[in-house]
Amino acid sequence: xxxxxxxxxxxxxxxxxxxxxxxxxxxxxxxxxxxxxxxxxxxxxxxxxxxxxxxxxxxxxxxxxxxxxxxxxxxxxxxxxxxxxxxxxxxxxxxxxxxxxxxxxxxxxxxxxxxxxxxxxxxxxxxxxxxxxxxxxxxxxxxxxxxxxxxxxxxxxxxxxxxxxxxxxxxxxxxxxxxxxxxxxxxxxxxxxxxxxxxxxxxxxxxxxxxxxxxxxxxxxxxxxxxxxxxxxxxxxxxxxxxxxxxxxxxxxxxxxxxxxxxxxxxxxxxxxxxxxxxxxxxxxxxxxxxxxxxxxxxxxxxxxxxxxxxxxxxxxxxxxxxxxxxxxxxxxxxxxxxxxxxxxxxxxxxxxxxxxxxxxxxxxxxxxxxxxxxxxxx
Numbered sequence: 001x002x003x004x005x006x007x008x009x010x011x012x013x014x015x016x017x018x019x020x021x022x023x024x025x026x027x028x029x030x031x032x033x034x035x036x037x038x039x040x041x042x043x044x045x046x047x048x049x050x051x052x053x054x055x056x057x058x059x060x061x062x063x064x065x066x067x068x069x070x071x072x073x074x075x076x077x078x079x080x081x082x083x084x085x086x087x088x089x090x091x092x093x094x095x096x097x098x099x100x101x102x103x104x105x106x107x108x109x110x111x112x113x114x115x116x117x118x119x120x121x122x123x124x125x126x127x128x129x130x131x132x133x134x135x136x137x138x139x140x141x142x143x144x145x146x147x148x149x150x151x152x153x154x155x156x157x158x159x160x161x162x163x164x165x166x167x168x169x170x171x172x173x174x175x176x177x178x179x180x181x182x183x184x185x186x187x188x189x190x191x192x193x194x195x196x197x198x199x200x201x202x203x204x205x206x207x208x209x210x211x212x213x214x215x216x217x218x219x220x221x222x223x224x225x226x227x228x229x230x231x232x233x234x235x236x237x238x239x240x241x242x243x244x245x246x247x248x249x250x251x252x253x254x255x256x257x258x259x260x261x262x263x264x265x266x267x268x269x270x271x272x273x274x275x276x277x278x279x280x281x282x283x284x285x286x287x288x289x290x291x292x293x294x295x296x297x298x299x300x301x302x303x304x305x306x307x308x309x310x311x312x313x314x315x316x317x318x319x320x321x322x323x324x325x326x327x328x329x330x331x332x333x334x335x336x337x338x339x340x341x342x343x344x345x346x347x348x349x350x351x352x353x354x355x356x357x358x359x360x361x362x363x364x365x366x367x368x369x370x371x372x373x374x375x376x377x378x379x
Contacts, residue, residue: 001027001369001376002029002069002076002104003077003078003080003081003372003375004031004033004071004074004079005019005030005031005033005078005081005083006033006067006080006086006089007034007036007082007083008036008037008084008089009034009085009086010083011034012218012260013084014079014110014177014180014289015083015107015316016084016107017177018177019107019148019172019365020032020366021365021367022366022369023283024367025365028372033071034067034083035064035066036063036226037060037063040103047158052165060088060218064092065140068092068096068278071097073218076105077102077298078373079103079104079105079376080102080103080105081107082104082105082138083107086108087108087112087137090106090140090144091139094143097117101175103145103146103375103376104248105146105147105287105372105375106143107148108137108140108147108148109174110286111158112136114157114281114331117133117134118209118280119206119207119280119282119364119376120235120284125346125360126365137161141158141162141164142164145152146167146168146169146170148169148172148368149170149171149199149312150172150174150287150310151171151173151287151311152171152283153285153308154171154286154308154322155171157285166279170371172193172371173287173292174288174292175355176289176292176294176359180261180264180293181297182296183297183298184267184295184297184299190378194226196226197224197226197271197272197312197343198229198269198270199228199229199271199273199342200229200266201230201232201273202231202232202258202263202266203227203231203232203288203290204233205234205235207235207280208278208282208288209232209236209288210304210327211236211240212243213327214228214274214277215230215240215244215252216243216329217329217330217332217333218247219246219250219329220249221251221336222249222331226336227253228250228251228252228253229252229255229266229270230254230255231254231258231263232257233257240254252310263293264297264319265304267293267297268301270299271299271339272299272336273301274301274302275290275302276288276291276303276304276362276372277304277326277332278327279326279327283306284307284309285306286305286306292310293317295315295352296359297322297358298351298352298353300321300351301321303323304324304326305324305325305326306326309323309364313360318352318355319346319349319357320346320349321352322338322339
């Protein structure tokens with residue numbers, strides 16, 4: 001099978017690299033037809049102002065001209081995969097792929113409508129911008145021959161939201177890049193005495209992640225030997241800053257940015273990592289990259305309980321994984337106290353081995369390869 005992996009997809013996103021590697025591991029000939037329209041824009045949250053966005057738009061227009069020309073010169077292939085982020089990419093490549101008689105697979109990963117309108121409240125649901133985003137995804141779902149998302153819960157939401165048949169949407173796990181997130185030492189280096197509990201959060205400061213809930217837990221933990229590290233910035237940063245100003249005694253370090261290649265060092269130095277704690281619909285269907293990354297290193301984890309997490313975690317739980325209700329700082333603190341009591345015992349265990357094996361089987365390309373074989377009649 002030969003696949004054209006097409007678009008302006010973001011090279012900084014592990015999703016695309018994992019999908020491409022997984023397909024190649026299954027013997028698929030993957031030809032990347034890519035143009036980096038995001039070059040020099042690692043932190044997209046920093047783009048602001050009409051001039052900055054016009055520069056981005058100009059790069060995209062130029063990129064699409066090159067990409068269409070390159071696609072039409074590609075050798076024979078079975079199908080086209082539009083990498084993430086790729087909603088606009090899909091509309092550009094669809095007529096050219098159909099001209100060559102090729103099905104198009106769109107890696108949506110998640111619903112932009114759910115993210116921008118429902119989760120982040122960037123526009124009212126009945127507003128013109130919200131309706132345009134919904135319409136764009138509704139049409140994209142009908143142009144695509146198959147749609148890729150990340151969890152079974154998200155797959156069901158996509159089908160219900162846009163009225164498309166179950167067979168059209170496929171859940172392909174996000175996973176983590178093993179070479180970037182190797183197993184850590186236990187106990188973490190520099191904390192062999194086990195006196196202080198080092199807690200790490202990294203990610204965007206958005207409602208999904210619930211950073212304010214984490215800071216409230218830190219305030220409640222005053223007096224305990226807990227130190228906190230936050231890495232990130234975003235829409236809820238002002239709220240977080242205000243909460244921190246009310247409790248200057250909290251032992252907390254806040255770094256706005258860390259290079260992707262350095263993240264594993266922070267995870268390795270932490271005693272426990274934090275996932276997401278938002279209460280939105282999106283949060284119920286999301287297992288973010290960082291959850292897989294923390295698990296890959298063998299680091300204990302606290303994150304919100306959700307249908308999506310229950311797809312990964314066995315019914316009877318998993319050692320070193322603590323699931324808590326959303327938006328509940330007291331529950332986070334209780335989980336930390338529970339971990340502190342179990343810490344010595346857990347340090348002797350190879351944590352998350354079974355979970356990581358389950359994830360690796362999912363991201364090894366088997367699920368995606370099987371789906372593509374069925375689409376092309378080769379399975």
